[in-house]
Amino acid sequence: MKILMVCLGNICRSPLAEGIMKALIDEHRLDWIVESCGTSSFHNGEPPHKGSIDIAASHGIDIRNQRSELLIKEHIQQFDLILAMDASNYNDILRKCTFEKDRKKVKLLMNYAYPNENRPVPDPYYVGGFDIVYNMILEACSKIIEEHR
Ligand code: 4NP
Secondary structure (H helix, E strand, O other): OEEEEEEOOOOOHHHHHHHHHHHHHHHOOOOOEEEEEEOOOOOOOOOOOHHHHHHHHHOOOOOOOOOOOEOOHHHHHHOOEEEEOOHHHHHHHHHOOOOHHHHOOEEEHHHHOOOOOOOOOOOHHHHOOHHHHHHHHHHHHHHHHHHHO
16 A cells, blocks of 8 residues: 655654654554655755654654655555645645546545544644644554554
8 A cells, every 4th residue: 555644844744644654564564655745845855844853753763864745646646545634735635636536545644543523633833742743643543554454
């Protein structure tokens, strides 16, 4: 399975989601592929935010080598599951889908932990809370592993 994690800047939430999901995949010895990108190019080419790097490192996950990348149409066709951090990301991704089959791949990440509640992963860029964000993403990613492995 190929999973794409998507947020706005691809420096806070989705790099963390990529790192957490990759750690779980390693732990469960799965051969899935995970990448992340952003719906904006505000931070194109930049490494993750220090808050995300630090919270990941405190759990033994190294995300320092990731670089922010803009979501393009080709990504949507290449991945099986495209996971949005919030409703704004979700709508932005849908706007880039050409085909109905691609729209079906797009889900809100937190719906794996809290089905149909459409909970967002809050954006820590302005107000912090990287520890809360870490725990939320871990909870949802663990459910994805349970459901799909
Ligand atoms: P992210 O957080 O979408 O979780 O990477 C943000 C990063 C940067 C900005 C907004 C959100 N920004 O406006 O620059």
